[in-house]
Each structure stands twice: as structure tokens, then as C-alpha cells.
Amino acid sequence: MPWERHFLFVALIAATAILMSCGSSASTTSTPTITVSCTPTDVIVLGTSQCTATVLNLSSTLVNWTVSGTGNGTITSGGLYTAPTTVPTNNVVTITATSQVQSTLTATQSLTLQQATAIAAVTCVNPATNLSASTVSSGNQLACTATASSGATVPVNWSVTNANKLGGNIGSVSAQGIYSAPLVPPPGQMVTITATSQALATETMSATATVVFGNAVLSGSYAFSLSGRLPNASNAFFARAGSFAAGGGTISGGTEDTNQGGTPNTVNNTANNTVPASPRNFTGSYSIFPDGRGTMQFCEDISSACPQGSSAVTAYFRIVVISPQQVQIIDFSSPSSASATTTAGGEIISQDPLVSPNSKNLSGTYSFNFAGVSTTAVEESVVGEFASDGFGNINAGGPGAPGEFDIDAAGSVPLAATTYSISSNGRGTMKLAGLTFSFYPVSASRVKFIEIDSPIPPVTTPDSILVGDAYKQQTSSTCGWGMNALNGPTVLEISGASSGVAIADLGSFTVAGTTGAFTGASLDENSGGTISSQVGTLSGTYTMDLCGRGTLAVGTHSYVFYIISLPSHAVLQEITSGVVAHGFLVPSVGGPFVDSSLTGSYAFRLGGTNAAGTAGQREDFLGQLTSSGKGTGLAGTLDLNDFGVTQTGVAITAGTYLPVPAGTLRGTMTLPIATAPSATTRNLVLYMVSPTLFYVLDVDPAPAGMAIGAINNQF
DSSP states (O other): OHHHHHHHHHHHHHHHHHHHHHHOOOOOOOOOEEEEEEEOSEEETTOEEEEEEEEESSSOOOEEEEESSSSSOEEOTTOEEEOOSSOOSSOEEEEEEEESSOTTOEEEEEEEEEOOOOOOEEEEEETTTTEEOSEEETTOEEEEEEEOTTSOBOOEEEEEEETTSOOSOOOEEOTTSEEEOOSSOOTTSEEEEEEEESSOTTOEEEEEEEEEOOGGGOEEEEEEEEEEEETTTTTEEEEEEEEEEEETTEEEEEEEEEEEOSSSOEETTOSSOOSSOOOEEEEEEEEEOTTSEEEEEEEETOOSOOOTTOTTOOEEEEEEEEETTEEEEEEEOOTTOSBOSOEEEEEEEEOOTTOOSSGGGOEEEEEEEEEEEOTTSSEEEEEEEEEEESSSEEOOOBTTBSOEEEETTSOEEEOOOEEEEEOTTSOEEEEETTEEEEEEEEETTEEEEEEOOOOOTTOOOOOOEEEEEEEEOOOSSTTOOOGGGSOEEEEEEEEEEETTEEEEEEEEEEEOSSSSEEEEEEEEEEETTEEEEEEEEEEEEEEEOTTSEEEEEETTEEEEEEEEETTTEEEEEEOSTTEEEEEEEEEOOSOSOOGGGSEEEEEEEEEEEOTTOBTTSEEEEEEEEEEESSSSOEEEEEEEEETTEEEEEEEEEEEEEEESSTTSSEEEEEEEEOOSSSOEEEEEEEEEEETTEEEEEEOOOTTSOEEEEEEEEOO
């Protein structure tokens, strides 16, 4: 049938096609190929280029890599080429890829080697002004760049070191070349900022920068206190204490209590002398000089901003920065005058940020040291201890319990139970020993106090005026002290009045064991310009009760003390007949005192009486001093308030010091001071508390006056 023939024909064609597809041995073979690509093709010395081989039509794509010539660099099995440290005479190298399964199959890529771009300059600018700068102040920045001779920026890595190789906090530099200075200059003040070529580690260039103090060194909350005299008010005693927030040259949120002598004494300058007195609010400003000295101003009884030069300024000060946590301060005159209304000195201390305005800030036993004037306006000292439960209660003192105090040389008296409170602004009030105080916590371990008692008219009998600090006793149990409370090298510092003249003592002794006796003590005294020094010749004794009160005798001097912490840290009151004085015992570490002990930059403040010699003619001065650690070449600048007559920027040149006797904590110092109308030299005795703190006593005979204070290391 026709359709059958047609079907057979189609089937034969299909079968033939299938047989040809399955049974044929014919094939087309592709030729193996290899290509190489490297990125980049221009390579700086010590730079790299990643090479990749592409192999087609082979059973394996693996290759071996080689680079032509010796000293032309290296290449890894993964194709990463690293250029040599120097460019060879022929700066073109050949990279070859060879198939691992067919050695005749190769491909090449040429690379051009180039020398690294030389750093021609490292330039640092002040980001605020975009002007070249080699000096940077506390916490501020310099923006540094490395450039070639063409002016193009060179990619570099940045680093910073102390130029004097003295270590310390030198700040930091970012990958972008932004140098951030520390808050306190490093030793020697100089840092080296180095740019290192990213292409060639041996290609470097540096710039030096001088780090100085600036306004940023002060930031956060601070408590302060000062005490002194009023030159224009019959030498009346004056004190202030308070707290404020500082930052960027501005003071805000200030709260303070002031108390000045008179008939009657006036608390806070309130019109009605209300009891308890209301605190004063203030704002203000400050400016820190490169050497750490500076100015500070308060605008009292206002809450608005008060920049420098404002007509609202009511109090002027001179300050010197020890650290971001500690500042020395004295009252001073306005910039347009050389006459100050107050002569007073004190300190500013950073407040612990964990201190919050609630009663739990005070918990434990505290030793306190208050000083000022009595109701009869004569020198007064009150030392003692109180125990707080942390909930607004002061426990009653008595046998076997903490809570007692000593006024002048009258002996210990138990404290009565009382209460205290702390307001939302951080200011507290407390009744203590029958007196009313306001207080400002520095931390859970330290509190600043000022008495705010003032008679309410028509009463005209003045009250006492006391100011000072309380320190938490560092003991694991209540009334857990023993004879080991005094132990090791100890420095004694005390000042006050005797027979109508100012008196101050510095000394040292070493306690070994718990026998209650020691020998080889030293004591230097300035009593109204009468100088006495007994070096290494005195013996002494001490006693100690379990609750922290002790007695001490050094030579013919007698004292009572309340311990703060081990070893030998205590508040101190002299009870020698005819003497009213207060101070501290502090442990000495790092001795003996040698030339190199006094190395670096130091802040100092001393206070006492001027050449008039009476206890009321107060003198305060502070400043900055630089020592090379060689006993000579002391230099610096001071600001002086001589009973209301002020001088600023007074130069100190060619000062000297000497450890005397060698191998002890004691030394002597001479400071030539360029004061008007003629130059003078102050002679000092130093006792080493540590390499960062020295107590200082002026030992110039009358009529030079008397001053005592401290030298603190800045950097």
C-alpha cells in the first residue's frame, strides 16, 4: 500500500541518523591556551601585584609562577608578586606562568617597577584656623599631612612618640593624621609625629609639636574651698566653699557658701543672716595659660552666663593646674587693678561622678580637720571623727564607739547624735559639735565643710568661722585600729598661731614596729620669723586607741591625731602649750630625696603671713616651676597676693635645691624672685612626701614673713 511504503522510508531515515550518532568515532580537538593578567602593572618598591593565570582546554588549571632575573622581587605560588626594596637598573620585570601539566605552555606579563614617592614635608595645622601650628593645648588637635615635592599627598602610616623619650601620656594620632593632645603635657612637653610611607618603610619624615595646658584640661564637676583674710575689714577671717561645673573656659551651676568675720560675722552676704543660711548661686569663666597657671572669675548671685571681662564679675582668682583632678587657687585682683579685696588660698578638687545628691554619700567613720577663728576672732582648730550611717544620721560618740573631737588643746569631747541632709544641688547641711555646717562631697571618701553659723540681729556677738575637710577612715571594722597605724617614713605638716604670730612646722620621723617610740626625727619651724631646725636629733613617742584617736610627741612638741588610713595618714592638731595649729601626717614613699627626685614641671602654692609678721597680715602666692633634676637651674613664674597687693607673672630664675642631709627626706631650696621694687630670694625647706609631692616651708627670718605649702608635680 502507498502509505506502508511511505512509513518504511521515514523509518529507514531515522534509523540511519541514530546509527550515525551512536557509532561514529569522529571528534573536534581544541588547542590548550594560557593567559596572564597582573594588577597593577606599575608597582612601587615593596609593593605588590596580584597575578592570575587562565588555562583553557587542559585537564588542570594549575600553574607555576616565576619572575625573571635576580633581585627583581618574588612571587608566591598564589601569584602575589612583591617588588624588591630598590628599583633594578632594568625596571621592567617579567612574570611567567607555566602549566603544571604541560611545561611548554607558558604566558608572561611585564611589570614596571617604580621608586616610592619621597616624603618632602610633614605639615601640621590647627583645624580651627587651618593655619600651620607647632603648639597644641590640652585635649585639642593638629591635622597633619605628608606631601611629595610636587605637593601631592603621600599615603603614609602615622605614629607619635615622646620627643624626649621620657614616656608619659603622649596623646594619639589617627590613620588620617589627626593628632589629639593629652589633657596634661607629657614629660618634656614635646612629641614627635612621624609619617612612614605605606610603600616603603624606610621612607619617613617627622614633625615636632609642643603640648601645653589649655582650657580643656578642666572638665566636669568640682568642689572647692578657700580661707584667708579681708585686708579692708580689720584683717577679718574669710572662708568660702562650694561646687561648680567647668568646661571649655566656662563655669556653670555654681553653688557656694561664704562666711566672713565682722561684728557680727556675715554668712553668704545675706541681708537677714537667716539660719541656716541660703547658698549663693554663681556662674563664671576661666582661662588656662600654657604653663598651667590661669585666671578664674565668679559672677555671684546670678544664673546667666558670665564671660571674662563681664561687669557682673564679683570675685577674681589666680589658679595653677596640677592635673585635671586638682587645681590650686588664690584670691586675686581684677585685671584692671593691683588691689584685691580678699587674700585667701585653697584648692579645687574634681568631684567623683558617682557622687549623687542623696544621704547615702556619707557612710562610715570620717576624720575631720577644721580650722579658722573662734567667737573671739582668734585662731581655732577642731579635729575629730564622726560616724555616719548613710541615711542622714550621725551616731553619738562615747566609750568604745567612734565620735569625738578636740578643740585646740582642750582634750577630746564625745560628739552628740545628730542628723544631716543633702539637697538636689549636691550641697548638704550638718550639725556637728553644736555647730552648723554646709558641706560639699568630693567623693564617698572626702567632703568639704564650711561653718555657716551667724548671729541673728539684734545679737552682735560673732560666731566662729571654720572650714576644712573630712576623710573617710579606711579600716575594715569599726574601732579596729592598733599601734601599727603609724608605720614607716612619715612627714608632718602643721600651721597656725602662737603668741600672736603665725607659726608653721615641717618634719619627718620613721616608725619601726609597734613600741610607740622612735628616734632620729627632724623638725623645721618658722615662728613669726624665728627659725629653728633640728635635723635627725629628735626622739618621739605616740599612743593609739582602737577608734582612731592618737597622741604624738616629737621633741618638745605635742599633738593629737585622728587616723585616716594605713600607714601614717592622719589629721593633726598641735596641743603644745600656747600653740593653736592644724595639719596632717602623711606617709612618705620613694625616698630618700635626691637631685633627680625633683624633675619636670611643678605647680606650687604657699600661704602665710607677709613681712608685717602678724597672724592677720596674710600672703598667698602660687605658680609654676621647672626643674631639670640637677639641683640647679630652677625657673618659673608666680602670682602674688600680699595682703591685697597683687603682682602677676613674677619671674623665678636660677633657683637651686640640695638634699640636706643626704639620704633623708629633707632638702633646701633657694628661689630668686624678681619682685618690685627690688629682687629678693626666698629660702625654703622641703620634705619629700613622694616624687610628685613635696611639702615646703619658708625659713627666711623676720621680717620676710612666713609661708607653708606644697609643690606638686604636673608632668
